[in-house]
Amino acid sequence: MNSTYFYKSALALAILGLAACKPTIDVPAPSKGTADFTRYIALGNSLTAGFADGGLSLEGQQNSFPGMIAEQMKAVGGGSFSTPFFPADKANGTGYLKLTALTNGVPTIVPETSNTAVRGSQGGVTLYTKYTGEINNFGVPNIKLAHARIAGYANANGLYERLLPGEYGTNPTTYLDFATAKPWTFFSNWLGNNDILAYATAGAAGAPPTDKGVFATEYNAVIAKLTSTGAKGVVGTIPGVTSTAFFNTVTLKTILAAVNATPAGASVKDIYIQPGVGQARAATVGDLFTLPLGSANLIGVPTGGIPYGLDPRNPVASQYVLDKAEVLIVNDYINSYNNTIKSIANAKGIAIMDGYTLLNEYAAGKHINGIPVSGAFIQGNLFSLDGIHLTPLGYAITANAFISAINAKYGSSIPVVDISKYRGVKFP
Amino acid sequence: MNKILLSFFLAIPVFGFSQSFQVNLQGQKQTAMGGAGVGLALDEAAVFFNPGAVSFLKNNGVQAGINGIWLKTAFNQAGSSITEYNKNKVPTPAAAYAIFGSPESRLRFGIGVYTPFGGAMHWKEDWSGKFTVTALDLQAIYIQPTLSLKITDEIGIGGGLVYALGKVDLQMSVPYTSNGQQATVKLKGDAKDFGWNAGIFIKTISGVSVGLTHRSQVSATVKNGDAIFTNVPSSVQPLLPASFNATLPLPATSTVGFGFYPSEKTTIALDVNWIWWHTYKELAFYYNNGNSTISARNYHDAATFRAGIQHVASSFLTLRAGAAYALSPVGEGYVTPEVPDANRILLSAGIGLKPSERFGIDFSFLYENLKSRTETNIESGLSGTFKTVAYIPGVALSYKF
Numbered sequence: 001m002n003s004t005y006f007y008k009s010a011l012a013l014a015i016l017g018l019a020a021c022k023p024t025i026d027v028p029a030p031s032k033g034t035a036d037f038t039r040y041i042a043l044g045n046s047l048t049a050g051f052a053d054g055g056l057s058l059e060g061q062q063n064s065f066p067g068m069i070a071e072q073m074k075a076v077g078g079g080s081f082s083t084p085f086f087p088a089d090k091a092n093g094t095g096y097l098k099l100t101a102l103t104n105g106v107p108t109i110v111p112e113t114s115n116t117a118v119r120g121s122q123g124g125v126t127l128y129t130k131y132t133g134e135i136n137n138f139g140v141p142n143i144k145l146a147h148a149r150i151a152g153y154a155n156a157n158g159l160y161e162r163l164l165p166g167e168y169g170t171n172p173t174t175y176l177d178f179a180t181a182k183p184w185t186f187f188s189n190w191l192g193n194n195d196i197l198a199y200a201t202a203g204a205a206g207a208p209p210t211d212k213g214v215f216a217t218e219y220n221a222v223i224a225k226l227t228s229t230g231a232k233g234v235v236g237t238i239p240g241v242t243s244t245a246f247f248n249t250v251t252l253k254t255i256l257a258a259v260n261a262t263p264a265g266a267s268v269k270d271i272y273i274q275p276g277v278g279q280a281r282a283a284t285v286g287d288l289f290t291l292p293l294g295s296a297n298l299i300g301v302p303t304g305g306i307p308y309g310l311d312p313r314n315p316v317a318s319q320y321v322l323d324k325a326e327v328l329i330v331n332d333y334i335n336s337y338n339n340t341i342k343s344i345a346n347a348k349g350i351a352i353m354d355g356y357t358l359l360n361e362y363a364a365g366k367h368i369n370g371i372p373v374s375g376a377f378i379q380g381n382l383f384s385l386d387g388i389h390l391t392p393l394g395y396a397i398t399a400n401a402f403i404s405a406i407n408a409k410y411g412s413s414i415p416v417v418d419i420s421k422y423r424g425v426k427f428p
Numbered sequence: 429m430n431k432i433l434l435s436f437f438l439a440i441p442v443f444g445f446s447q448s449f450q451v452n453l454q455g456q457k458q459t460a461m462g463g464a465g466v467g468l469a470l471d472e473a474a475v476f477f478n479p480g481a482v483s484f485l486k487n488n489g490v491q492a493g494i495n496g497i498w499l500k501t502a503f504n505q506a507g508s509s510i511t512e513y514n515k516n517k518v519p520t521p522a523a524a525y526a527i528f529g530s531p532e533s534r535l536r537f538g539i540g541v542y543t544p545f546g547g548a549m550h551w552k553e554d555w556s557g558k559f560t561v562t563a564l565d566l567q568a569i570y571i572q573p574t575l576s577l578k579i580t581d582e583i584g585i586g587g588g589l590v591y592a593l594g595k596v597d598l599q600m601s602v603p604y605t606s607n608g609q610q611a612t613v614k615l616k617g618d619a620k621d622f623g624w625n626a627g628i629f630i631k632t633i634s635g636v637s638v639g640l641t642h643r644s645q646v647s648a649t650v651k652n653g654d655a656i657f658t659n660v661p662s663s664v665q666p667l668l669p670a671s672f673n674a675t676l677p678l679p680a681t682s683t684v685g686f687g688f689y690p691s692e693k694t695t696i697a698l699d700v701n702w703i704w705w706h707t708y709k710e711l712a713f714y715y716n717n718g719n720s721t722i723s724a725r726n727y728h729d730a731a732t733f734r735a736g737i738q739h740v741a742s743s744f745l746t747l748r749a750g751a752a753y754a755l756s757p758v759g760e761g762y763v764t765p766e767v768p769d770a771n772r773i774l775l776s777a778g779i780g781l782k783p784s785e786r787f788g789i790d791f792s793f794l795y796e797n798l799k800s801r802t803e804t805n806i807e808s809g810l811s812g813t814f815k816t817v818a819y820i821p822g823v824a825l826s827y828k829f
Contacts, residue, residue, distance in 0.1 A: 023502045023816060025511050366809060368809040369809060370557060370561075415508050418556045423605055427604055427664050
């Protein structure tokens with residue numbers, strides 16, 4: 001029948017046409033809003049540099065959050081973005097930690113020491129191969145906010161020294177002056193973590209945190225400089241230190257469980273610690289132990305016949321413990337610093353990425369794009385093997401939080417990073 | 429000391445079959461009429477639509493039909509400028525029916541083989557939701573022997589036992605890499621279960637026909653399904669399961685349908701389906717390494733409203749058209765990329781050709797348009813907008829004897 005032929009042909013044509021008929025979703029048009037992303041500079045510490053697994057390596061630098069943001073900014077007028085990469089033949093940079101085995105769930109973590117960029121050492125400062133090109137990512141591990149305007153700081157920090165021209169000890173340029181030497185149109189500033197972090201990770205046994213008043217003065221000075229040319233920017237608040245894997249992997253419970261599992265320690269009920277102030281005492285759940293205590297293998301080892309940590313006469317040293325009084329001090333400083341950061345940023349009308357809330361939220365456990373993320377050591381996907389710095393996935397989550405803060409403040413439409421492209425901890 | 433107990437958590441997606449995987453393509457004539465037909469004694473597909481109407485069929489016959497589903501889903505991750513699309517993969521659910529027994533007797537027999545649930549959703553291996561799903565293929569084929577009894581000249585009842593053959597193959601990425609290769613898992617399993625389908629068909633004095641049907645829930649139970657991992661780092665391998673058990677509810681459906689006959693050549697059908705999705709509260713997977721994942725689903729019952737019209741234009745040609753509106757059973761926060769469900773509009777049309785008294789060929793075309801839906805999934809955290817359309821052509825051949 002002719003009609004049959006007609007209908008069959010019509011159907012065949014219709015089927016052919018189907019491949020083209022895709023649904024569409026309206027996406028926001030690219031817009032820089034009221035900001036200008038032509039030259040973006042990133043100031044900050046290890047978190048800005050891409051530090052991970054206890055070190056700074058080329059891979060870490062390539063997964064820094066400012067690098068991710070800059071790549072996304074290109075859709076809305078962002079310019080080129082340079083990171084002071086380690087050369088490929090010295091890709092392991094400072095060296096870093098590697099997970100080499102997981103035996104019945106117990107990790108073996110060893111340092112990677114080959115192909116580092118170490119060029120020498122002077123006055124106790126490790127020096128690294130100099131970088132001479134353009135820089136947009138000024139992240140320098142270990143730098144405190146309090147260091148930003150100190151002349152000669154490079155003499156104390158080899159990872160800053162490697163960025164400066166001249167031999168060691170000859171360049172007094174302050175960090176803030178160096179980062180702002182060339183004109184910029186947009187900035188991110190995530191300084192401030194180390195002003196409290198170093199105090200906390202040393203079990204409050206080392207140098208005191210930066211004074212709150214000094215912190216406010218310095219923060220004001222840094223932001224005044226960064227906004228002095230009319231540039232817009234974003235700042236980050238300081239993440240909670242006590243919610244990191246560094247303080248939540250070795251706990252009173254895990255120590256007791258390990259001790260109780262040994263024949264001699266089966267009846268042990270208390271672990272004794274040396275708090276920052278006062279006599280040695282039994283630890284409580286409110287006292288936090290540092291991650292290095294786990295690998296130090298000290299617990300129960302006798303000194304002068306007295307087992308370490310199991311007797312008030314040989315308590316766990318203060319450097320491995322952030323006791324509950326010290327936890328309060330650390331949290332009080334973070335709270336004060338963050339209030340300073342927010343009030344200064346608000347006064348200047350710049351965007352705020354609330355790193356404190358963000359990392360607490362993910363550390364508590366949350367799925368993103370189907371990936372389970374939590375503060376748990378190794379399997380949490382958020383913290384790298386040092387328990388404090390982030391994995392590439394953690395940095396991607398942070399990059400998106402910065403992007404959201406920028407877009408919300410300036411009406412721009414920087415597209416978010418596809419976080420599913422970034423890894424958590426690398427397993428052997 | 430710092431013993432790490434790695435537990436393995438898959439963010440298990442639904443692999444339930446939402447409205448979008450409830451396949452309503454059991455007869456070409458009915459599909460062309462918006463999927464309505466419970467209140468009619470139209471053809472052999474009554475085995476599925478209303479076993480009570482089988483005894484009212486004028487002839488015995490066989491029919492077999494097939495559809496192709498061109499499903500097009502777009503996804504835009506919240507804040508992203510990129511729109512991602514699913515891959516072209518065309519599932520072809522088929523249905524076949526046969527009616528036996530003497531048309532003069534009150535008791536008739538039928539058998540049907542059809543696919544009431546199924547689907548195929550394939551995304552690119554590196555898409556932004558790859559940790560929730562990269563591919564899902566599922567199918568539940570029901571085989572249904574049927575008895576239908578005409579109690580009076582006006583009332584018929586019928587029922588059939590359903591033997592359900594289920595098959596699922598779910599793939600996704602898992603958040604590990606080995607030598608730069610993304611680790612993936614494939615969960616594969618079969619299920620064999622029973623259910624039933626029953627209906628009443630009534631011809632009222634006013635000329636309107638009425639149908640009431642209920643298809644039971646089938647609990648598809650997968651025992652010892654395979655969990656196949658690839659590119660998993662060797663240190664993680666011992667922690668992973670090799671098999672799983674799971675039970676997936678294929679929900680019951682109750683329907684009331686009406687048939688109107690404004691003229692000898694014109695038939696109008698109206699159906700309302702009620703799908704008892706509320707039984708789908710959670711999806712639990714039990715792995716052979718002692719781990720389990722229990723995902724909340726919290727579906728709610730959902731209705732579909734269907735209307736269709738058939739006009740016999742000549743002894744050779746019959747024209748059909750229909751429309752339907754289906755409400756999604758998936759609540760806010762539970763939308764997933766393998767079942768990006770939403771309320772949907774269905775439009776259909778079709779033609780029936782009768783080259784001879786016994787032989788028939790029916791074409792249908794169904795267009796489905798799902799409302800776009802912007803959500804963050806409560807479990808996976810995947811956040812963005814889904815938009816789906818589907819184009820579903822089909823054809824069936826029938827022979828009356």
